[in-house]
Amino acid sequence: MTAGERPRSAADVRKEVRNGARDTQATVEQALQRAFDVKAGMDGLNIFVSLDDALLREHARGAATQLADTEPGSLLGVPVAIKDNIASLHHPTTCGSRMLKGYISPYEATVVARLRAAGAVPFGKTNMDEFAMGSSTENSAYGPTLNPHQTDRTPGGSSGGSAAAVAAGIVPIALGSETGGSVRQPAAFCGVVGVKPTYGRVSRFGLVAFASSLDQVGVFGATVDDAARGLRVIAGHDPLDSTSADIPVPDYTLAGTHSVKGMVIGRPKEYFPESLDPRVRARCDAALAHLAALGAIVKDVSLPHTDLAVPVYYIVAPAEASSNLARFDGVRYGRRLPGDGLRGMYEATRTGGFGPEVTRRILLGTYVLSAGYYDAYYRKAQRVRTLIADDFGSVFGSGVDLLFTPTTPTPAFRLGAISDPYEMYMSDIFTVTANLAGVPAMSQPIGRVDGLPVGGQLIAPHFEEDRMFAAAYALERALGDEAHR
Amino acid sequence: MAVTIQDVQHIAALARLALPPERAEATVRELNTILGHMDVLARVDTEGVQEAIGIGARGLPVRSDSDGPVPLARALDAFAPSLRDGLLLVPRLSTHESTEEA
Numbered sequence: 298m299t300a301g302e303r304p305r306s307a308a309d310v311r312k313e314v315r316n317g318a319r320d321t322q323a324t325v326e327q328a329l330q331r332a333f334d335v336k337a338g339m340d341g342l343n344i345f346v347s348l349d350d351a352l353l354r355e356h357a358r359g360a361a362t363q364l365a366d367t368e369p370g371s372l373l374g375v376p377v378a379i380k381d382n383i384a385s386l387h388h389p390t391t392c393g394s395r396m397l398k399g400y401i402s403p404y405e406a407t408v409v410a411r412l413r414a415a416g417a418v419p420f421g422k423t424n425m426d427e428f429a430m431g432s433s434t435e436n437s438a439y440g441p442t443l444n445p446h447q448t449d450r451t452p453g454g455s456s457g458g459s460a461a462a463v464a465a466g467i468v469p470i471a472l473g474s475e476t477g478g479s480v481r482q483p484a485a486f487c488g489v490v491g492v493k494p495t496y497g498r499v500s501r502f503g504l505v506a507f508a509s510s511l512d513q514v515g516v517f518g519a520t521v522d523d524a525a526r527g528l529r530v531i532a533g534h535d536p537l538d539s540t541s542a543d544i545p546v547p548d549y550t551l552a553g554t555h556s557v558k559g560m561v562i563g564r565p566k567e568y569f570p571e572s573l574d575p576r577v578r579a580r581c582d583a584a585l586a587h588l589a590a591l592g593a594i595v596k597d598v599s600l601p602h603t604d605l606a607v608p609v610y611y612i613v614a615p616a617e618a619s620s621n622l623a624r625f626d627g628v629r630y631g632r633r634l635p636g637d638g639l640r641g642m643y644e645a646t647r648t649g650g651f652g653p654e655v656t657r658r659i660l661l662g663t664y665v666l667s668a669g670y671y672d673a674y675y676r677k678a679q680r681v682r683t684l685i686a687d688d689f690g691s692v693f694g695s696g697v698d699l700l701f702t703p704t705t706p707t708p709a710f711r712l713g714a715i716s717d718p719y720e721m722y723m724s725d726i727f728t729v730t731a732n733l734a735g736v737p738a739m740s741q742p743i744g745r746v747d748g749l750p751v752g753g754q755l756i757a758p759h760f761e762e763d764r765m766f767a768a769a770y771a772l773e774r775a776l777g778d779e780a781h782r
Numbered sequence: 783m784a785v786t787i788q789d790v791q792h793i794a795a796l797a798r799l800a801l802p803p804e805r806a807e808a809t810v811r812e813l814n815t816i817l818g819h820m821d822v823l824a825r826v827d828t829e830g831v832q833e834a835i836g837i838g839a840r841g842l843p844v845r846s847d848s849d850g851p852v853p854l855a856r857a858l859d860a861f862a863p864s865l866r867d868g869l870l871l872v873p874r875l876s877t878h879e880s881t882e883e884a
Contacts, residue, residue: 386855400861401861402855402861403860403861404853404854405855536849537845539844539845602826605826607819608819608823611819611820612823619797623797628863628872629863629870630861630862630863631861631863633864638873638874639873639875640798642873644798644799644800647797648799648800648801657813659797660790660793660794660797660799660813661817663796664793667792667793667796673824676833677826677828678820679834679835680833680834681831682833682834683828683832683833684826684828686834718816719815719819
């Protein structure tokens with residue numbers, strides 16, 4: 298995207314559609330034109346794995362007949378890109394995998410239904426690491442997505458396509474999913490806002506399961522307000538997801554009017570190690586200085602079990618994945634490859650359908666759950682996970698309102714630069730903790746290093762997203778153009 | 783607790799994955815490298831610490847199944863790999879005499 302160029306905000310799109318200045322068809326046409334202009338297809342940035350122009354135009358005509366409503370979080374006329382692991386009725390849902398090539402879900406995810414009910418137009422399915430396993434979108438069966446800021450760089454992952462769709466100015470809002478940072482890390486790499494809500498805040502009905510104790514649908518926005526509007530629409534209890542919490546959802550856009558004066562913001566020392574890229578550190582310090590100038594109280598704190606989070610995550614998540622992905626066996630849906638008898642069919646289908654990283658994680662998960670190793674790995678990891686969650690409880694219980702950290706240790710790395718699996722896993726080091734503890738967290742742009750975006754992360758106590766948004770709105774206003782240069 | 787080739791063959795069978803010999807050898811190396819980074823957990827004192835269950839949510843509530851299944855927007859034959867009379871078809875077990883598709 299050209300420096301300084303910004304996509305139209307969701308609020309502006311809605312306002313224009315409501316007052317009749319434009320209609321939904323025009324907003325969809327503009328997004329399609331933008332996708333064409335930035336070469337979002339497979340021969341370019343490779344952002345979308347399915348984008349059906351004719352279908353989108355048909356849906357836009359249908360949406361245009363809806364009456365303008367009065368919901369404050371409404372997304373009337375707003376095109377919203379959807380990650381390819383979130384079920385939609387008209388586009389394939391393939392999870393970036395050969396296993397589900399061409400698969401069209403027989404039901405719709407609650408989050409997609411809520412978007413449509415709010416007047417939004419689901420705008421294609423975005424590229425991702427296969428079954429959301431990866432941090433660069435390089436594990437997609439469709440090939441990697443390119444970072445719109447510098448095309449030799451990864452957009453991050455696993456929701457790299459959604460982050461890139463927003464960063465490229467095609468849509469103001471996109472849905473992603475988080476298991477260990479798959480919204481926040483690509484948001485940081487692409488210079489957009491990315492929100493992981495509290496575990497239970499958003500329905501997962503229709504989100505293809507990866508690691509069920511960690512998975513959560515998240516939102517990308519070009520601005521804090523875009524993300525707030527998107528989350529406001531999709532959040533809330535859903536009887537179809539027993540883990541979704543029956544807790545009222547505030548209007549997050551009102552958080553923009555709240556002051557951060559007197560708010561205590563913790564700066565956890567474990568997220569600012571000696572090895573942190575000094576340019577990332579400088580951007581974080583500048584952001585904290587802005588918050589302090591607005592009256593927030595910045596306080597050094599400690600989350601002592603942070604360095605154990607990546608080992609814990611890469612036991613718990615693969616263990617759950619090995620169970621969840623057992624359903625892809627060639628019997629009920631997806632691909633079937635012939636083999637010798639039932640077992641041979643299972644093996645042929647799964648071996649041919651899954652890529653290398655998914656296979657690696659299924660094997661790792663099966664190992665840590667297998668007899669003789671369960672206690673040493675899985676049970677131990679679940680206990681250490683409690684210690685990590687208790688760290689957050691202790692800090693938030695001591696009068697700290699929010700935490701501020703870098704989202705990632707470095708800006709976006711080059712495509713193909715990381716071949717060692719564990720080195721790739723370490724790129725999640727500042728994001729996996731929030732998933733393990735179930736707390737909400739978000740990334741927002743706080744500046745650039747050599748032209749590449751740097752993300753700052755806010756972490757809040759359970760179900761305190763509005764507090765997080767209040768600080769994010771304030772920081773975004775204080776940074777102004779500094780956030781993107 | 784180094785992972786052996788026998789371990790990898792065993793877990794691959796459990797996971798219904800077929801690994802050719804060269805891939806199995808590579809997997810042994812990869813898993814040992816990854817699990818080597820997990821050894822740090824063994825040194826953490828977790829005496830008396832509960833395992834994380836339903837963390838961040840309100841326990842693990844069970845959804846009532848009284849409402850029945852969610853209606854499908856399209857019929858089974860639109861997405862099932864193999865179907866007859868509304869039933870999903872699978873090949874016979876290879877231990878049976880015939881290995882033809884059922």
